[in-house]
Amino acid sequence: MRRLNITARIWLSVGVFILGYVLSTALSQIQGAQARASLRAASAALFPAAQRSQEAESAFQRMVKSFGDAVVMQDPSALDRAAADGQQVVEALRAVASIPGLPAARSQAAGALAASVAQLLADARGTYGAAVAGGLSAASQEQVRALAARTDEAMAALAKTKDQSAADLHVQLSGLEDSSARQESFGLAMFAATLVLAGAIVHLTIRRSITGPVVRVIGGVQGAADQAARASAQTAQSGMEVSNNAQEQAACIEQTSASLEEISATTRQNADRAAEADRLMQAARQTVERAARAMNDLTASMNLISKSSRQVAGVLKDIDEIAFHTNILALNAAVEAARAGQAGAGFSVVADEVRSLAHRAAEAARNSGAIIERTAGDVSKGVDLAGHAHAAFQEVSTTIASGTQVVSQIASSSDEQARAIANIGQAIARIEALTQRNVSHAQQTADGASQMTSQVENTRRYLEELVAVVGLRNA
Amino acid sequence: MKHIQILLIAAFVGMCAAVTASATDIKVIANPNVGASSVSADELKGVFLATKTSLSDGSHVEPVLEKDGPVHEAFVKEYLGKTDSALQIYYRSLVFTGKGSMPKTLAADADVVAYVAKTKGAVGYVSAGTSTAGVKTLEVK
Numbered sequence: 001m002r003r004l005n006i007t008a009r010i011w012l013s014v015g016v017f018i019l020g021y022v023l024s025t026a027l028s029q030i031q032g033a034q035a036r037a038s039l040r041a042a043s044a045a046l047f048p049a050a051q052r053s054q055e056a057e058s059a060f061q062r063m064v065k066s067f068g069d070a071v072v073m074q075d076p077s078a079l080d081r082a083a084a085d086g087q088q089v090v091e092a093l094r095a096v097a098s099i100p101g102l103p104a105a106r107s108q109a110a111g112a113l114a115a116s117v118a119q120l121l122a123d124a125r126g127t128y129g130a131a132v133a134g135g136l137s138a139a140s141q142e143q144v145r146a147l148a149a150r151t152d153e154a155m156a157a158l159a160k161t162k163d164q165s166a167a168d169l170h171v172q173l174s175g176l177e178d179s180s181a182r183q184e185s186f187g188l189a190m191f192a193a194t195l196v197l198a199g200a201i202v203h204l205t206i207r208r209s210i211t212g213p214v215v216r217v218i219g220g221v222q223g224a225a226d227q228a229a230r231a232s233a234q235t236a237q238s239g240m241e242v243s244n245n246a247q248e249q250a251a252c253i254e255q256t257s258a259s260l261e262e263i264s265a266t267t268r269q270n271a272d273r274a275a276e277a278d279r280l281m282q283a284a285r286q287t288v289e290r291a292a293r294a295m296n297d298l299t300a301s302m303n304l305i306s307k308s309s310r311q312v313a314g315v316l317k318d319i320d321e322i323a324f325h326t327n328i329l330a331l332n333a334a335v336e337a338a339r340a341g342q343a344g345a346g347f348s349v350v351a352d353e354v355r356s357l358a359h360r361a362a363e364a365a366r367n368s369g370a371i372i373e374r375t376a377g378d379v380s381k382g383v384d385l386a387g388h389a390h391a392a393f394q395e396v397s398t399t400i401a402s403g404t405q406v407v408s409q410i411a412s413s414s415d416e417q418a419r420a421i422a423n424i425g426q427a428i429a430r431i432e433a434l435t436q437r438n439v440s441h442a443q444q445t446a447d448g449a450s451q452m453t454s455q456v457e458n459t460r461r462y463l464e465e466l467v468a469v470v471g472l473r474n475a
Numbered sequence: 476m477k478h479i480q481i482l483l484i485a486a487f488v489g490m491c492a493a494v495t496a497s498a499t500d501i502k503v504i505a506n507p508n509v510g511a512s513s514v515s516a517d518e519l520k521g522v523f524l525a526t527k528t529s530l531s532d533g534s535h536v537e538p539v540l541e542k543d544g545p546v547h548e549a550f551v552k553e554y555l556g557k558t559d560s561a562l563q564i565y566y567r568s569l570v571f572t573g574k575g576s577m578p579k580t581l582a583a584d585a586d587v588v589a590y591v592a593k594t595k596g597a598v599g600y601v602s603a604g605t606s607t608a609g610v611k612t613l614e615v616k
Binding site for chain 1: 564567568570571572573576577
């Protein structure tokens with residue numbers, strides 16, 4: 001059932017109807033044939049048998065009554081009537097025995113009864129004739145009583161035959177009636193079962209294959225429509241937000257563009273200033289180189305001064321030695337003057353003077369030597385300081401070279417930066433154009449979402465109509 | 476007319492019979508071995524219509540009839556409510572149906588008395604004046 005499609009299921013229900021109809025018709029045909037056969041048996045055999053048995057019983061009763069009349073009323077003419085009635089009984093029973101189609105037991109019983117009634121008739125004729133003719137003598141009474149017993153037996157047998165025939169007929173007819181009733185109820189049950197089965201199939205088919213799927217589809221589509229409505233509402237809102245954001249973005253981009261132009265100008269200025277700084281650095285380096293060369297000259301001069309000072313010191317030593325020797329000579333002169341006494345007195349004074357001069361010359365030479373020593377020391381210090389200054393100028397020169405390099409790098413970087421900013425400006429111009437297009441697209445998206453919302457509402461209304469058509473709100 | 480004449484004659488004869496023999500002129504007699512000394516009218520009718528073969532005290536009885544005569548006529552009419560011919564038909568129908576036999580029928584009172592006296596259970600009827608030696612007279616209530 002679950003795998004069949006709708007057409008197959010509908011054909012299945014129709015098939016069940018047709019099958020039920022065909023079965024019912026075939027069964028009624030079969031049972032009708034059986035009923036006809038049964039009716040034939042009843043009309044051809046059982047009914048005549050019952051009728052004939054009834055006739056036989058009636059005739060027998062008439063015969064008994066006639067014999068009774070004959071005996072009781074002493075009426076000989078009644079004997080003939082009784083004989084005629086008895087003959088009728090015998091004939092009726094023989095007719096029953098010869099009915100074709102009657103059960104063999106019934107035929108044989110009827111034949112035997114016919115023979116026994118014929119015998120009884122013959123005996124009764126004699127006995128009752130004698131009883132009528134000669135009055136009821138004692139012997140005659142005995143015979144009459146015996147006959148009465150036989151008559152009762154025959155009557156009972158006849159009644160039994162009649163009842164059996166009637167019962168046979170009744171059984172046959174009631175069987176027919178039962179069969180007919182069974183057929184009717186079976187047909188009714190068949191019809192009801194077919195109706196119920198086909199109805200169930202149709203109901204299930206409609207419910208499972210049409211209503212159920214349709215309701216499921218409706219539910220699904222309703223859910224989808226709800227989701228679509230929510231989604232389109234969200235889309236509309238998002239579209240509006242995107243549009244607003246894009247407009248804001250466009251404004252921001254314009255600001256950015258303006259800022260970028262400022263940055264670009266600043267960067268160009270930076271580059272210019274870096275180039276200027278480079279030039280200034282080059283000039284500073286040349287100045288420093290000149291200063292270095294001056295320092296070298298200064299150092300050389302200082303070395304010369306130092307050499308001169310050492311030469312002056314040598315000279316001063318010679319002077320000191322001269323003063324020493326002069327002093328000794330003065331001493332020798334004083335000694336000689338003392339020995340020369342008076343003659344020498346004047347000489348001794350000159351010798352003293354010469355010795356003091358020698359002292360003064362030695363002292364002056366020592367003082368000058370000290371000064372020269374200090375000067376030499378100062379010049380050495382100055383040479384050292386000039387070397388330090390030269391080294392410092394060298395470092396300054398090196399630093400200036402590095403600074404120049406850095407400034408050059410800054411200048412080239414500023415150039416690159418300027419180009420990059422120009423590129424950024426172009427990119428932002430494109431972004432601005434794209435943003436403007438995005439704004440319009442977002443507006444279109446919002447409009448489309450609004451249309452989608454209204455379409456979803458339409459879909460929902462159509463679904464409501466479909467639900468009403470299917471008529472299974474809660475199925 | 477003929478029927479009416481017959482009826483008139485019958486009525487006349489009946490009246491004469493009633494005059495000649497009434498209930499008081501009939502005695503019901505029985506064999507001495509019958510225990511009862513009296514019998515009801517219904518019992519008596521039953522005995523003579525062969526529907527009873529014993530009395531209420533259990534003694535076996537059988538009827539004895541007279542062949543004809545005023546006593547017979549009176550008895551049949553008085554106690555059985557029938558005519559003689561109807562009684563005969565009644566008995567013959569009993570015989571025909573095998574339910575009984577024709578009753579003992581005697582010609583005169585004396586024969587009846589003699590038969591009753593010698594037959595156990597016999598019940599008969601005779602005129603009131605008949606000698607009833609050897610039998611007992613039953614009182615009919």
